[in-house]
Amino acid sequence: MKILLLEDELHLRNNITKYFTIKGHDVDAYENGEELLKDANPADYDCMILDINTPEIDGFEVLEYIRNNNINTPALYISALTDAQKVLRGFELGAGDYLKKPFEFVELELRMLRIASAVTETQxxxxxxxxxxxxxxxxxxxxxxxxxxxxxxxxxxxxxxxxxxxxxxxxxxxxxxxxxxxxxxxxxxxxxxxxxxxxxxxxxxxxxxxxxxxxxxx
The missing domain is CATH 1.10.10.10 (Winged helix-like DNA-binding domain superfamily/Winged helix DNA-binding domain)
Structure with a gap:
């Protein structure tokens, strides 16, 4: 699976990348939303993992831009945010799931696979x-x-x-x-x-x- 990752915290970004690479996935990781939108084509990916509070352009703005361009790649938010209204906004923008930090990588993987499989045909x-x-x-x-x-x-x-x-x-x-x-x-x-x-x-x-x-x- 080809994964697009947005996470500004270096240690977490590297660890997520390492975990999914070991699992056999391809990961392209970005620190901020501006770089992601400039260098990556979200339509090329099977799933997106997006932090919310990121520099330049945040995770909400990234997904809003992507959806406005009719790109339906499944997205999952990871964040320390607990504000219900902000979490709701993520779903309204078209996210398939939300995972609160801190989390276990195996849970992130399971949730990612679930939302990715939800938009693929099983037949x-x-x-x-x-x-x-x-x-x-x-x-x-x-x-x-x-x-x-x-x-x-x-x-x-x-x-x-x-x-x-x-x-x-x-x-x-x-x-x-x-x-x-x-x-x-x-x-x-x-x-x-x-x-x-x-x-x-x-x-x-x-x-x-x-x-x-x-x-x-x-």
Whole structure:
């Protein structure tokens, strides 16, 4: 799982990062909200863990900005705040949970996994008449058979399905599929051509000059 962390206290930030890295997750950690919004694309992540009282731009403002940009990545607040109105505001902004400091890392992990799984489909998603996607296992099925995909192709399919019926920009693809590497535009086009051949479908739409959209009618 790819996690976006906002925590201004250095020791806690490092310990959370270390814990989740050992658990096999990828963590990008930021000290303040301004840096996070400048350098990270929240749409590329599976979950966000946000402190509230952070420098420059606080956790409330960060989530408000993210939700106003139609990014629905699940979010969990961690904070020493006990004010009920402030906690309520976090939920109103679209947070899935709140954990009061201090806490055990195992509890943070369980809550994070719960809110992340709450927004993913536990059943196979029908992509078209002959293809399905298992979101939990991240496996593509064509005519009921699991497709052998490269790591790059698996990431490409995942981010398309995660943002189904919404634009997946070229920037998002570079950030998530190629982990920010400086790959050429032709590499993206070539990868998409191969995927379209596998899908045998026209429901992956090119958005000229911007990216792609996987169109699924539920």
């Amino acid at each position: 196979k998603i029908k992509l078209n008449n002959f293809s399905e996607y298992d979101y939990e296992k991240r496996e593509l099925y064509i005519d009921g058979q699991i497709q052998k995909l490269s790591v790059t192709q698996k990431r490409f399919v995942y981010i398309l399905v995660k943002h189904k019926n919404a634009l997946v920009s070229f920037e998002m693809l570079r950030d998530y599929v190629w982990e920010g590497k400086d790959i050429s535009h032709s590499t993206i086009l070539s990868t998409m051509r191969n995927l379209k051949t596998i899908f045998r479908s026209q429901n992956i739409r090119n958005v000229k000059g911007e990216g792609y959209m996987l169109e699924i009618i539920n």
